[in-house]
Amino acid sequence: MKAFLHILFICMLSCLALPCFAEEKEEEAFDVAATIFEHLGDSYEWHIAGDCVIPLPCIVIEKGGVATFMSDEIEDGKVCKGYHIAEEGEYEGKIVNADGERPFDISITKNVLELLIVCTVMCVVILSLAAWYRKHGHKKAPGGFVGAMEAVIDFVDKDIVKASIGHGYEKFSYYLLTIFFFILTCNLLGLLPVFPGGANLTGNITVTATLAITSFIAINFFAPKEYYKSIFWPDVPLFLKAIPLMPVIEFIGVFTKPFSLTIRLFANILAGHVVILSLTCLIFITEPMGEMMNGSMTVVSVLFCLFMNCLELLVAFLQAYVFTMLTATFIGMAHNE
Amino acid sequence: MNLLTPDPGLLFWMVLSFAVVFLLLAKFGFPVIVGAINKRKEFIEMSLLSAKQANEKLAKIQEESEQLLADAKAKQKDIIASAMQEKQKILEAAQEEARSSAKQIVDEATAHIAAEKDKALREVRSEVAALAIDIAEKIVGEKMSNTAEQQRTIEKLIDEL
Numbered sequence: 001m002k003a004f005l006h007i008l009f010i011c012m013l014s015c016l017a018l019p020c021f022a023e024e025k026e027e028e029a030f031d032v033a034a035t036i037f038e039h040l041g042d043s044y045e046w047h048i049a050g051d052c053v054i055p056l057p058c059i060v061i062e063k064g065g066v067a068t069f070m071s072d073e074i075e076d077g078k079v080c081k082g083y084h085i086a087e088e089g090e091y092e093g094k095i096v097n098a099d100g101e102r103p104f105d106i107s108i109t110k111n112v113l114e115l116l117i118v119c120t121v122m123c124v125v126i127l128s129l130a131a132w133y134r135k136h137g138h139k140k141a142p143g144g145f146v147g148a149m150e151a152v153i154d155f156v157d158k159d160i161v162k163a164s165i166g167h168g169y170e171k172f173s174y175y176l177l178t179i180f181f182f183i184l185t186c187n188l189l190g191l192l193p194v195f196p197g198g199a200n201l202t203g204n205i206t207v208t209a210t211l212a213i214t215s216f217i218a219i220n221f222f223a224p225k226e227y228y229k230s231i232f233w234p235d236v237p238l239f240l241k242a243i244p245l246m247p248v249i250e251f252i253g254v255f256t257k258p259f260s261l262t263i264r265l266f267a268n269i270l271a272g273h274v275v276i277l278s279l280t281c282l283i284f285i286t287e288p289m290g291e292m293m294n295g296s297m298t299v300v301s302v303l304f305c306l307f308m309n310c311l312e313l314l315v316a317f318l319q320a321y322v323f324t325m326l327t328a329t330f331i332g333m334a335h336n337e
Numbered sequence: 338m339n340l341l342t343p344d345p346g347l348l349f350w351m352v353l354s355f356a357v358v359f360l361l362l363a364k365f366g367f368p369v370i371v372g373a374i375n376k377r378k379e380f381i382e383m384s385l386l387s388a389k390q391a392n393e394k395l396a397k398i399q400e401e402s403e404q405l406l407a408d409a410k411a412k413q414k415d416i417i418a419s420a421m422q423e424k425q426k427i428l429e430a431a432q433e434e435a436r437s438s439a440k441q442i443v444d445e446a447t448a449h450i451a452a453e454k455d456k457a458l459r460e461v462r463s464e465v466a467a468l469a470i471d472i473a474e475k476i477v478g479e480k481m482s483n484t485a486e487q488q489r490t491i492e493k494l495i496d497e498l
Contacts, residue, residue, distance in 0.1 A: 108350075
């Protein structure tokens with residue numbers, strides 16, 4: 001109850017403060033869609049708040065060679081080394097060359113930097129855990145963070161991977177553990193509103209598609225002969241195979257599995273981000289409607305945001321669990337058919 | 338829709354970094370952790386098993402020692418009982434022997450006494466006969482011939498007394 005009052009007080013305080021803030025930069029109408037899409041999408045620099053921007057390195061490769069520059073050298077329509085950001089057209093918001101063509105762009109964008117942060121965090125955490133086990137051996141029970149991580153790792157290894165795949169699960173255990181912790185770290189960092197997090201990685205179709213492709217490889221490339229037989233020559237009446245109806249359906253099924261994995265993770269995380277951003281935008285939409293309205297909507301917005309963030313915390317774990325479990329189940333199905 | 342088109346640059350970095358992270362963790366990270374967890378599980382199971390076995394062993398040993406103690410007690414009782422019996426037997430035998438030897442001694446003594454008495458009587462008798470002859474000689478005043486016939490007569494007279 002005390003904590004609740006505390007939160008309520010902070011909400012009240014924020015609704016007092018925010019209108020004053022907002023009044024300073026009036027005039028330009030607030031574009032909700034643009035704000036939300038800016039947060040969801042990728043960008044060449046990392047926008048933190050107001051004028052605080054972290055410039056990131058851009059790397060483009062073309063036939064002429066590699067060009068590198070910082071993102072603040074091409075902001076606001078500036079041209080650097082013949083490259084600029086397209087204002088409109090097919091490549092709007094992307095780096096193009098003087099002819100308006102798109103080079104091979106491997107810039108360290110916001111999402112790429114977030115990806116590298118996620119990878120670093122994962123490596124540091126898991127390798128330091130491994131170091132703990134190397135140092136202490138198996139006769140000492142861990143406590144604190146190591147113990148908590150051990151519980152999660154053991155849960156994934158035994159209750160997801162072993163339970164879904166069964167015999168011979170060890171071959172896939174490390175891959176699925178990596179997938180689980182990768183998605184979990186992305187999701188959790190995505191929930192942070194400021195710098196080390198905030199990018200929308202698992203809500204990006206490139207990332208989820210790559211993850212799904214790895215699970216496609218894990219499902220299909222290690223499957224026994226019977227799996228391929230069940231796809232191309234399944235145990236069904238001959239007339240279903242003669243006109244290759246069943247094989248076609250089965251063959252499509254091979255690709256719908258990773259596709260559904262891609263879309264599920266992508267849509268869930270994207271939707272969560274959209275809802276939280278929309279609720280936050282509510283404050284700024286109601287700003288022209290007067291202080292009373294704005295203040296009360298701010299309270300509503302903050303409370304809903306609080307609720308949504310708790311929900312997203314659950315979703316972060318849930319989606320990592322679902323992706324891992326479904327991949328493990330598909331692998332198990334391929335092996336035990 | 339910008340959100341639904343994959344970005345080649347991000348794809349490049351994603352593939353690269355995911356591959357690196359996967360290889361790194363699958364080689365140096367997870368095997369160590371999962372191995373340690375599994376080993377500890379085994380270790381705990383083994384410890385429980387050995388503890389159970391030790392308990393069982395202890396119980397068995399206790400039972401055995403109790404059995405041993407009971408056996409020893411029974412044996413002790415047996416030995417005592419047989420010793421008592423032996424003692425009784427020896428006592429009885431000794432008594433028997435004593436009794437028989439005493440009886441023998443008494444018998445011998447009795448026989449001896451009887452023989453002595455006979456002898457003494459006979460001596461007394463012959464002495465008395467001699468005395469009687471002497472007295473009779475003196476009374477009669479004549480020397481009676483000490484013949485066998487006279488002797489017989491005297492003995493007949495003594496017997497009649």
